[in-house]
Amino acid sequence: MTTCKIGADHIKSLRDDRNVYIDGQKVADVTVHPAFRNSIKSAAALYDFQAQPQNLELMTFVPDGANRRVSRAWQMPRNHAEMVLRRNALQAWAALSCGYLGRSPDHLASALVGQRMGIEIFEKHGAERAKALRNYFEEARRNDYFLTYVIINPQAERAKDWGDQAEELVARIVDEDSGGVTIRGAKMLGTSAIMANEILVANLQPLKPGEEDLAFSCALPMGTKGLRVLSRKSFEAAAVSVFDNPISSRFDENDALIYFDDVKVPWERLFVFRDTDMCRAQFHDTPGHAYQNYQAQIRLSVKIRFLVGLAHGLTEAIGTTNIPSVREQLGILAAQSAMVDGMLAGMEAEGAMRGEWYVPNKHYMYAAQVLTQDLYPRVVNSLRDLSGGALIMLPSSIHDFSDPALAKIIRTTQRSTTMTPEAKVKFLKAAWDAIGSEFGSRHTQYEMFYAGARFVTSGHSYRTFDWAGAKGLVEGLLASYDLADELEQPGRVGAGAGAPA
Secondary structure, eight states: OOOOOOOOHHHHHTTTOEEETTTTTOOOOTOOOOHHHHHHHHHHHHHHHHSSSHHHHEEEOOOOOOOOOOEEGGGGOOOOHHHHHHHHHHHHHHHHTTTTTTTTTHHHHHHHHHHTHHHHHHHHHOOHHHHHHHHHHHHHHHTTOOOOEEEEEESTTTTGGGGGOOOOTTTEEEEEETTEEEEEEEBBOOOOOGSSSSEOOOOSSOOOOOOOGOOEEEEEEEOOTTTTEEEEEOOHHHHTTTTOOOOTTTTOOEEEEEEEEEEEGGGGGEEESSSSHHOOOOOOOOHHHHHHHHHHHHHHHHHHHHHHHHHHHHHHTTTTSSSHHHHHHHHHHHHHHHHHHHHHHHHHHHEETTTTTEOHHHHHHHHHHHHHEEEEHHHHHHHHHHHHTTTTTTOSSSGGGGGGGHHHHHHHOOOOSSSSSSHHHEEEHHHHHHTSSSHHHHHHHHHHHOOOOHHOOOOOOHHSOOHHHHHHHHHHHHTTTHHHHHHOOOOOTTTOOOOOO
């Protein structure tokens, strides 16, 4: 039996003539380009980590009938214990980037795991589309693909329906024949697309009857002809050094606009075809949406823990840890980190069987989303509050240490009771990269909106809450007494103080 995919395998797979553009230029090889090479190495490191002998059991499993180990991200849990095993693997992966790789390979694997669990929903849509999804899942799992997705449309005239937007803005079916369909138009946000093997194209935003040309879902290799990837600014390319930007220089997973310039999609790669409601059902009637966002909370649990660790380090660096008000803030941050862990454990413990598969508690997951998209910026602001001006007056770059006179000044002014001046600067540079840099600001925006605007996540929470049970408690209380009884028996417990004897 072969072991599993390693980092070199992944890097080699990205040399596939994909059409990536940045700063007006087509990238010849993303694996060596200064805008992407370090983040790609970080992605490859995930596979190297899982392939280490001591990590094989923690990180990988052998699917039924397979002859190769693959990431536990592809595991379909049959009980609570298997779900926890899978979560431990995903947290171990997240720890390698301190939670900053938001679209690591386990995210889309989780989405497909959930959709495969709900294969009967695709069967209702049609046997051929269900077969396509089933076969693709097996292919992606067998090869341990790094997948990303684009499931929302470009923001344009928000007052208009998607089908009424300008021509060629929103990706749509423009032709079909015996070989498949042709799509043209754009999708976003292709986070991690540059370092992924394949991309899932779908519609998470609601479509209405009449918008059938937009109603499709498919999976494509990133090197597909006509698929164009327009990268945003690279924070990695702007990083001075790992010392100055230890997170953004290595974990800038990138975001991109994906444009489909008459891309041909074979029928065997098409999972939804001209069915507006099935676009919704693909995520919400299967456990797909629950599993992909459960993964996001797993990753976030690591990221919040990292930020809380940074907070404590900040107070040690500037000597404020023992101030009572600072301890109070640290205690609150510790409680918030524990809250995320507790919600994660809760959605697992209160999970349920769906056929032969175990799925997390959907309402607990949505509740966690609502709370954490508000929590993340509050945690960041707490770190800003704790740091004061410490993150502002730092050396301009690592090169300042090359000048003996400047280095002497730095060592004189960057003093700490717990760190050497060099260690203090190193730590504060990392903290700034996490919460104050352009990269850090992107992550605050990402955590606030990756799951949708607040009204979207709150809507999911509203939709999945046990309102009948909650209202039943109220109704039970109200049913335990009435006005007539109170008037007839004024002396019993609960009668008004001024009632006649």
